[in-house]
Amino acid sequence: MATKSWKEGPVKLRAGSLASWQGQERPGVLTLSGKCPRCSADLAIQIRPSTVIVTAAASGEAAFDAVAYFQCTCEEDHAGRPETKVKGCGAYWVAQPRKNEHNDRYHLDISAQPELNDAAKLIAEESQATGSGLRTLAEKWIPGVGAIVGILGLAGIVVSDDSVAGLSWSVRLVAFSLVTLAVLMAAGATILVYRAAFGWPKEVPLRSNDDVLAAAEMINTRTSQIARNVRFGVGLSSAALAALLAALGVLWLQPDSDRPIAVTYDDGGKEMSLCGEAARVEDGQLQLKVTDGPRTTTEPIDMASVTKLEQKSEC
Incomplete structure (x- = not known):
């Protein structure tokens, strides 16, 4: 037949x-x-x-x-x-x-x-397209994961040992908090943008006719969800950049306490000058670490006798 x-x-x-x-x-x-x-x-x-x-x-x-x-x-x-x-x-x-x-x-x-x-019919076509494209979808996420790893690498540079050496604990805490916030926001932005571009496969129920209509409505309204993901993704990436810049500012614009200072003081009517690193102030005296060749000594200077303090790039 x-x-x-x-x-x-x-x-x-x-x-x-x-x-x-x-x-x-x-x-x-x-x-x-x-x-x-x-x-x-x-x-x-x-x-x-x-x-x-x-x-x-x-x-x-x-x-x-x-x-x-x-x-x-x-x-x-x-x-x-x-x-x-x-x-x-x-x-x-x-x-x-x-x-x-x-x-x-x-x-x-x-x-x-x-x-x-x-x-x-819409759900069946979408399901078929999703099934054939899941492997491609997974491959597209590989650069997304790489982007997140790259963000972590950039954050590591900002808070490297050299960057925070000599800074106080409070300054380090502020910088660490800003970098952590930047990394989280950047990761969130990457996920949102990739989700907007390539989707996010999920299982939907088809237990009743109401479920069928609800699933079809989700497919039909997906464009608005994509737009929201893009907006939030771009906003989070901008906020992450701002947080990283703020962390850099905290680290780079702090006064450098390790830079030496030149101290001019009165010693029994005679003007004296010493250059060194300020260790601490104790009992009204400035403890100044003075390096002379291989020797480093701590010189106590009465703060009441100090007439001039000047920060130097080197002694």
């Missing part, structure tokens, strides 16, 4: 079109078997209570109370079938699985709600 030519499109279902379809439920999957309502080929199609799409939602318990999208997957030779299509006659339809009252098997009822039919 000659087979029908390939033709992609929805099947016009009539009473009895799905009478041959019967199904058996197993944990996590409903397997339905019957004849294609267009080409009459024998088909076996599995339905699951959730699917993976690039959007946000959560999965739930297994149930099969939602309309489902069916597509002919026969291996008959249909004239005119594109080379990119290896199976089927091109027919697809949306139907409602129903459990039989007298046993645990299922049958199919025609779905006459256009909104539900469109939602089921």
